[in-house]
Amino acid sequence: MRLQKYMAKCGVASRRRSESIILEGRVKVNDRVIDRLGTKVNPNRDIVKVDNRIIKMEKNKVYIMLNKPEGYVTTVRDRHGQDIVLDLINGVEERIFPIGRLDSDTSGLLLLTNDGELAYRLTHPKYEVEKRYMALVEGVPGNDKLTRFRKGLKIDGRMTAKAYIEVIKEYTNSSLLEIAIHEGRNRQIRRMCKYIGHPVLSLKRISIAELTLNDLEVGRWRYLTQGEIDYLKQL
Structure with a gap:
């Protein structure tokens, strides 16, 4: 079993985050520091530590x-x-x-x-699970900016995937937007809103797929x- 998958099964972090933890040099297998990806472990034989604490697979899922x-x-x-x-x-x-x-x-x-x-x-x-947000932004974006947002914007040299955006309410100097994306880049919505000239004042996630608060x-x-x-x- 790949080390990052074993870490995820132990409840350390998601597989992607576990990869980062490995690269940070925080993982040991049989007291040997592992700081590269590709290591495989045998849960019945190998002793894995994260931050010098032994980890084991969780039997009860929460x-x-x-x-x-x-x-x-x-x-x-x-x-x-x-x-x-x-x-x-x-x-x-x-x-x-x-x-x-x-x-x-x-x-x-x-x-x-x-x-x-x-x-x-x-x-x-790749699973395209939608996350939906309510964003209070400066000003009111026009139709041309909304269209650009929906089609995708170039952030850090890469285009974002198509997104959903609608103006829910307009105020004197701001507006409330409903936004849905299925990517998870760092501060993605804030950066996309700033890109079209409407910085975020406050942001709240309201759903993951059909799961709501x-x-x-x-x-x-x-x-x-x-x-x-x-x-x-x-x-």
Whole structure:
């Protein structure tokens, strides 16, 4: 089994994030530091450590929905004295991690789990799982800018995939937009809005596919129902 897949099954992080952890030199296999991809492990024979802690495959899978407040970083450990989303999750014994990321200044729907395979399906672009947001931006974008946004914009030398965007409400100096994407580039929506000349003032994720926050209060969390878990696994 590839090392990053084993790490995901142990609830360390998603496969993609596990690859980054390996490249950072934070992983040991049988007390040998692994900092390159391609290593395979035998779960019944090899001892794997992350940050000098032995990891093992989680038997009990956990699936959590959090209504993330602004001001929390979407990581499993704090490096700079910031609040992390795991500070909001109490009473869960299993080692869980966030599925994807929300910026510190972005609020809304965030899923956490120890199921690396589900995390992979929900975050990898090839599965095209839609994430929907409400964005308050400066000014009101016209039809020409909305069309450009929908068709894709060139960010960091690469075109973004087609996206959904509609003006929901107009104010004197700002507007409320509904935006849906299925990619997950770093600060993608903020950068796309800035690209068309309408910087984001506030941003909230409201859904992942058909899964929504409903009446879950800001800063609160709950376990997903079995029906919700089954739905996500078939996406």
